[in-house]
Amino acid sequence: MKRNEALLAAKKLINGDRQKTYGDALDSHARIAAFWSAYLSVQLDAADVAALMVLLKISRAVGTKRAGQKHDDSYVDGIGYLALAKELESRLSGPQKRKKKSDRGKHGKK
Numbered sequence: 788m789k790r791n792e793a794l795l796a797a798k799k800l801i802n803g804d805r806q807k808t809y810g811d812a813l814d815s816h817a818r819i820a821a822f823w824s825a826y827l828s829v830q831l832d833a834a835d836v837a838a839l840m841v842l843l844k845i846s847r848a849v850g851t852k853r854a855g856q857k858h859d860d861s862y863v864d865g866i867g868y869l870a871l872a873k874e875l876e877s878r879l880s881g882p883q884k885r886k887k888k889s890d891r892g893k894h895g896k897k
Contacts, residue, residue, distance in 0.1 A: 797867040832875075
């Protein structure tokens with residue numbers, strides 16, 4: 788897949804079916820942030836969720852590559868989440884201050 792194809796596929800995905808299925812990205816990602824914040828005891832916002840999803844997609848892309856498989860979906864999804872992260876960051880009212888610091892130590896482990 789060439790870069791323009793990947794960009795167009797991601798654009799179609801985040802502006803088409805996914806938006807119709809899950810609704811506004813800010814609402815959806817804010818809802819996920821609330822669940823993840825409660826679970827992790829760390830305050831996250833919608834842009835954090837999209838950025839973390841990029842990392843998940845990178846991990847999947849690395850995993851499929853190491854398994855000797857070709858799987859374009861993880862790359863396309865990652866591009867889409869990165870675009871959403873930037874949009875969500877812009878839509879939020881400036882940098883979101885963390886309300887509660889993690890009690891999970893320097894690297895997120897207890």
